[in-house]
Amino acid sequence: MQTKNILKAIFTLVILSTFLLQACGGQPATPEPTQPPAPAPTQPAAEPAQPGQPVSTEPPAPAGGERKGVLRVATQPLVQVDPATISSDPEVFAANHIYDYLVDVTPQNTIAPRLAKSWTVSEDGLVYTFQLEEGVTFHDGSPFTAKDVIWTFDRLRNPDSGYPTADLYANIDSIEASGDLEVTFKLKQSNPFFLFDLSDNHALILKENTADPTQFNGTGPFKVVEYSPEDRLVLQANEAYFVEGQPMLEGVEILFFADQTAMVDALRGGQVDLVMALSTDLYSSLKSESGITLLDAPTNQFDVVRLRSDRAPGNDPRVMQALKLGLDREAIYQLVMAGFGRIGRDSPIGPMYSAYYSEETPLPARDVEAAKKLLAEAGYPNGLKIDLHTPDTGDRPELAVVLKNQWAEIGVDVNVMVEPESVYYGDDGWLAVDLGITGWGSRPYPQFYLDVMLKCNAKWNESHFCDAEFDQLATTAGTTLDEAERVAAYKAIQKLLIERGPIIVPYFYTQLAAIRSTFQGFVLKSFSGRSDLRPVSFVE
Amino acid sequence: MSFEADVRRSGGSVDGQTPSTPTQTGFQITGWARIGFFVRALCSKPASALGFVIFVLFLILAIIGPFIAPYGVNEQIVSDAGQPPSAKHWFGTDNLGRDVFSRIVLGAREILSLAGFGTIIAVLFGTTIGLATGYIGGWFDEILMRIFDGLLAMPLLLLALLLLGTLGPSKNSVLLVIIIVYTPIVSRVVRSVVLSVRQRGFIEAARLRGENLPYILFREILPSVLPALAVEAALRFSYAIFLVASLGFLGVGVQPPSPDWGLMVREARNNVNQMPWAMYYPAAAIAVIVIGVNLLADGIKRVLLETK
Numbered sequence: 001m002q003t004k005n006i007l008k009a010i011f012t013l014v015i016l017s018t019f020l021l022q023a024c025g026g027q028p029a030t031p032e033p034t035q036p037p038a039p040a041p042t043q044p045a046a047e048p049a050q051p052g053q054p055v056s057t058e059p060p061a062p063a064g065g066e067r068k069g070v071l072r073v074a075t076q077p078l079v080q081v082d083p084a085t086i087s088s089d090p091e092v093f094a095a096n097h098i099y100d101y102l103v104d105v106t107p108q109n110t111i112a113p114r115l116a117k118s119w120t121v122s123e124d125g126l127v128y129t130f131q132l133e134e135g136v137t138f139h140d141g142s143p144f145t146a147k148d149v150i151w152t153f154d155r156l157r158n159p160d161s162g163y164p165t166a167d168l169y170a171n172i173d174s175i176e177a178s179g180d181l182e183v184t185f186k187l188k189q190s191n192p193f194f195l196f197d198l199s200d201n202h203a204l205i206l207k208e209n210t211a212d213p214t215q216f217n218g219t220g221p222f223k224v225v226e227y228s229p230e231d232r233l234v235l236q237a238n239e240a241y242f243v244e245g246q247p248m249l250e251g252v253e254i255l256f257f258a259d260q261t262a263m264v265d266a267l268r269g270g271q272v273d274l275v276m277a278l279s280t281d282l283y284s285s286l287k288s289e290s291g292i293t294l295l296d297a298p299t300n301q302f303d304v305v306r307l308r309s310d311r312a313p314g315n316d317p318r319v320m321q322a323l324k325l326g327l328d329r330e331a332i333y334q335l336v337m338a339g340f341g342r343i344g345r346d347s348p349i350g351p352m353y354s355a356y357y358s359e360e361t362p363l364p365a366r367d368v369e370a371a372k373k374l375l376a377e378a379g380y381p382n383g384l385k386i387d388l389h390t391p392d393t394g395d396r397p398e399l400a401v402v403l404k405n406q407w408a409e410i411g412v413d414v415n416v417m418v419e420p421e422s423v424y425y426g427d428d429g430w431l432a433v434d435l436g437i438t439g440w441g442s443r444p445y446p447q448f449y450l451d452v453m454l455k456c457n458a459k460w461n462e463s464h465f466c467d468a469e470f471d472q473l474a475t476t477a478g479t480t481l482d483e484a485e486r487v488a489a490y491k492a493i494q495k496l497l498i499e500r501g502p503i504i505v506p507y508f509y510t511q512l513a514a515i516r517s518t519f520q521g522f523v524l525k526s527f528s529g530r531s532d533l534r535p536v537s538f539v540e
Numbered sequence: 541m542s543f544e545a546d547v548r549r550s551g552g553s554v555d556g557q558t559p560s561t562p563t564q565t566g567f568q569i570t571g572w573a574r575i576g577f578f579v580r581a582l583c584s585k586p587a588s589a590l591g592f593v594i595f596v597l598f599l600i601l602a603i604i605g606p607f608i609a610p611y612g613v614n615e616q617i618v619s620d621a622g623q624p625p626s627a628k629h630w631f632g633t634d635n636l637g638r639d640v641f642s643r644i645v646l647g648a649r650e651i652l653s654l655a656g657f658g659t660i661i662a663v664l665f666g667t668t669i670g671l672a673t674g675y676i677g678g679w680f681d682e683i684l685m686r687i688f689d690g691l692l693a694m695p696l697l698l699l700a701l702l703l704l705g706t707l708g709p710s711k712n713s714v715l716l717v718i719i720i721v722y723t724p725i726v727s728r729v730v731r732s733v734v735l736s737v738r739q740r741g742f743i744e745a746a747r748l749r750g751e752n753l754p755y756i757l758f759r760e761i762l763p764s765v766l767p768a769l770a771v772e773a774a775l776r777f778s779y780a781i782f783l784v785a786s787l788g789f790l791g792v793g794v795q796p797p798s799p800d801w802g803l804m805v806r807e808a809r810n811n812v813n814q815m816p817w818a819m820y821y822p823a824a825a826i827a828v829i830v831i832g833v834n835l836l837a838d839g840i841k842r843v844l845l846e847t848k
Contacts, residue, residue: 261812285813331618335636338622392791397807398636401797405614416796418709 067237069538070251071519074263074272077230077256082213083204084156084163089277092201092529094233094254098139099204099218102130102149103195105444105530107297107523109352111195115144115205115219116183125190125481132181136242138207139216139223146177151208153185165202167459190481196444201529221247221534230256248521248537264514267292273516276528280338283512291518297511298342299442299526300350303396304453305403305504308434310464313386317500318378324504325364325371326410327403332506335402336395340512344505347497348440348449349490351508352526356446356490361498371410383411390416390437391424399437399506431462438462442511442526446490450474454503463502470496581843588839594832602649611639613646614797622815632817634808640818644825647799651829654711654794655780658718662780663773665719666726667765671757673727674734685731688724696721697786704792714793718780729772733765767844774837778830785826801826 075090083095104114113119116130136144155161157169171194173186187194207217216224219242222235233254237247255272257263264282266272268289278286286292307314307323314320324346333343342351351357375384388403390396397418404414414435424430430438440449452458455474456466470493477489497503513524513531521535583589601608610630611617621637623629631640673681691699700717707713737743738761746760787793788802796803801822808819 279810281811281814331616334618335616335621338635397796401614401636402616404797405616418791418795420791 066245067248067250069249069519070253071249071274071533071536071538072253072255072272073274073276074255074257074266075276077258078233081216081227083206084161084165084202084213086202087164089527089529090254090256092527093276093531095201095204095218096220096530097222097235097252097533098216098220098224099206100136100220101199101203102205103199104532105196105199105525107525109444109526111199115149119195125192126187128185128187128194129178130183130185132183133242134181136219137240138219139238140207142207144205144219145180145208146183147208148205149183150175150177151210152205153203155206156202163202165200168197168200190479192479192481192483192486193445193447199444201527222252225251232256243534246534248535249533250538252533267514267516273519274513274522275515276511276513276524276531278512278514280340280512283340283514284338286514291516292514293517295513295515295522295524296340297513297524297526298352299509299511300348300352300446301440301442301509301511301526302344302348302350302505302507303394303399303437303439304348304462305399305435305437305506306463307502308462308464309502310466311434313378313380313384314434314463314502316378318374319380319384320500320502322371322374322378322410323407323412325367325374326407326412327504327506328366328406329363329506331406332399332402336399337507337509341510342508344507345494345498346501346503346505347494348453348503348505349446349494350505352442353446353490356487358491358494360491361495363498368409375411380411383413385413385415386435387433388414388416388435388437389424389430389433390418391421391439392418393421394439396437396439431460436462442509444526447474447478450493451478454497454501465502467496467500578843581846582836582839585839585842587835588842591832591835591837591839594828595836598648598652598829598832601645602652605645605649609639609642609645611642613643613799614638615642622811624815625817631821632815634804634818635811635815640804640821643799643804644801644822647801647804647822647825650794650798650800651781651784654714654784655718655777658715658784659722659773659777659780661715662719662722662776663726663769665723667730667762667769668757669723670727670730671734671761671765674731675738675753675757675761681731685728688727691720691724692728696783700783700787701790701792704787709792709795711794711798714784714787717787718783721783722776722780726769726772726776729768730765733768734761737761737764770844771837771841774833774840778833778837781826781833782830 073093075093076088078091078094079088080086080091081094083099086092086095100115102114102116103119104112106112115133115136117133119128119130121128130149132144132146132149138144153169153172153175156163156165157172159166159170171188171191173188176184176186178184185194185198191197205219206213210217216227221238221241221243223238224233225236226232226234233256235252235254237250241247255266257266260275260277260279260282263272263275264278264286267275267286283294283296286294307320309315309317309320329343333339333341344350345359345363349356349358375381388400390400397416400414400416400418404416407414424436430436440453443449451474452460454461454463454465454470456468456471473489473493473496477486477493480486480489511524511526511528513528515522518539519536520539521537522533523531523535525531579592582592616637617633617639618637620629620633622635623633625632629639629641631644633639634643669684673684694702700721703717703720704713707716743756743760746756751760784793784800785802785805788800788804789806791803791806794800794803796807804822805819805826808815808822812819
């Protein structure tokens with residue numbers, strides 16, 4: 001009886017796996033190279049329930065007759081849709097196409113006009129005056145004016161709102177309309193990065209007195225046709241968009257997937273056309289695929305390994321020096337990053353900020369003996385035992401494992417503690433632990449990191465670093481209107497951090513994406529959510 | 541004294557489930573011979589034989605693993621990262637350049653010892669509690685059993701996750717979780733057998749003789765419980781292996797860089813397109829040992845029923 005049952009079970013398994021293998025093996029044959037971005041009937045199996053599909057695949061003929069093609073993007077589901085509270089890549093990506101920013105950031109990290117067509121800055125850097133585009137309308141037909149800008153930013157900077165932008169815009173003294181289509185921002189202190197702050201992810205212009213900001217009433221290039229949470233967001237070109245000839249696509253469909261592997265399978269199978277924020281593994285697996293264009297963009301996203309510097313063992317700077325000397329940076333880069341991205345230099349100012357980045361100060365090469373000696377001098381002749389906390393996301397657990405191995409050789413016994421992000425960041429635990437690995441997102445300019453992570457009383461000063469010279473340099477860099485002075489300050493900061501900083505920045509990530517080759521003109525940005533579909537066109 | 545032995549022997553035979561009572565002097569066969577007999581009976585059916593062989597193979601692996609593993613458990617060969625299976629690396633290497641074969645071999649000790657110790661302690665606790673509650677009964681029994689019902693009402697994995705959430709992930713926590721999760725189950729099984737024997741004459745006789753409680757529980761009742769207990773322990777062991785691997789896979793169990801198989805599957809999952817071998821071999825190891833131990837448990841059950 002027993003044997004019979006087992007044989008039966010094995011037999012069933014074999015049959016099942018044969019089916020599975022067939023299903024997998026058959027796939028490469030199916031995707032046609034010229035997969036047009038729509039005809040729903042061709043993929044009935046992949047998307048069984050699709051109430052929105054017919055609407056978007058056969059939209060009313062565009063007035064101009066030039067717009068064509070529907071781009072289908074695979075992303076994680078949206079959680080927030082109010083522009084003031086969005087944060088993830090897909091949330092910002094969707095909002096970026098429904099609404100407009102006052103000013104935008106280009107892929108080269110410079111400021112470009114969007115709803116503001118031009119601006120002037122006063123001598124002292126305190127007054128910014130913006131001229132707004134004419135003839136812009138919201139999706140509900142109402143005209144766009146200076147009042148909408150004022151209402152939007154007043155909402156974002158309201159200290160009682162609890163919005164993440166309240167701090168960012170605390171430096172704004174007043175916002176006034178100096179005409180129907182002219183807005184003047186007055187600052188309390190000069191801020192050389194103010195235009196970047198204005199292009200913050202949340203700073204999407206809403207209609208004045210919008211009662212419900214989740215109703216998608218923007219001025220953006222696409223209008224929302226249908227939104228079904230956790231399923232899809234269907235967008236259609238805004239015929240009245242203020243930029244001549246844009247958008248060039250007929251529509252965009254954002255399809256929600258919980259799993260990145262499923263997104264890539266859908267791309268292979270022809271059900272979606274664009275996947276962003278890819279892991280290196282999935283990206284590499286697409287290399288041999290025909291009809292798919294691979295894209296990458298440098299970012300300033302990094303993981304930081306930091307040691308609390310206000311208590312033992314980190315309060316002796318020799319301990320951190322020893323840890324740095326124990327690193328084989330090339331091996332970390334090859335193993336953890338698989339050769340993608342860039343090797344870091346223990347400072348948050350990465351190579352993406354070409355004007356501010358410096359390789360002047362050499363990084364110390366690996367020296368196990370010197371590291372041991374430093375540890376002995378610091379009072380740990382028999383080595384050191386320490387917990388290394390890390391969130392369980394991204395490549396951080398792998399980094400922890402490699403660090404454990406490399407530091408074992410200098411006599412540091414690391415106990416790896418992998419925690420869910422909710423535990424690592426919950427109750428501000430990450431600010432309390434001695435040794436930890438924290439992921440930091442990419443920002444358009446480097447001052448942010450210095451202000452919130454390394455200054456003496458910074459909000460997220462996880463290493464509890466406090467250095468008068470550093471604070472002085474960071475303040476100079478953040479306020480001076482003299483670009484040369486700022487460059488010099490950033491260089492000095494990088495030197496200081498290499499010499500006595502409490503952080504290790506082992507690498508910078510690369511942003512990876514893949515798009516069907518029938519779409520052209522797509523430029524990937526460091527923060528993939530800010531990538532722009534307006535100039536993207538469909539070519540048969 | 542002869543009366544006592546008689547009572548006990550008759551107790552065993554009346555109950556009918558016990559092939560032998562370990563404490564008795566009346567049996568001729570010695571311990572080793574009995575094991576040999578048991579193994580032969582086990583191997584008479586191919587499925588049980590397979591289970592036995594698989595279990596013994598992994599047991600040997602766990603004992604001599606460090607001598608046969610070609611590489612260290614966390615030895616990273618940077619230049620060999622992500623290599624497919626070859627003569628140099630039998631099961632290939634993972635993305636961090638670690639030899640998958642060595643990690644599976646060395647992980648055997650980890651998982652077998654963790655699951656084994658956990659099961660043994662859970663069985664000890666469970667048996668003691670089951671014997672006591674079944675025999676004593678009354679309020680003592682009511683209260684403990686209602687508590688256990690509460691624990692058992694929760695899905696096992698959920699309970700384990702809950703406990704690990706409070707304890708924090710570590711090897712000791714996993715051990716504790718196995719004990720807490722399996723003690724009630726074992727004690728329920730033991731208690732049910734005790735309930736059926738406690739009214740028997742030989743128990744009453746022992747009580748009349750004035751034997752103390754531990755004596756009655758462990759010398760009089762326990763032998764009747766042993767067959768059921770043996771099967772239950774073997775089953776618990778196979779589930780414990782599965783639980784350790786599941787918790788490792790969910791990332792709340794044993795912490796990296798330990799060569800726990802579940803953890804290996806978790807780590808390799810991100811790179812499954814590039815290096816599937818790093819995931820498939822540890823997954824296969826989990827499957828094989830769980831199936832093996834299950835077959836073994838079935839075999840033990842069969843042999844015990846046959847000897848009846």
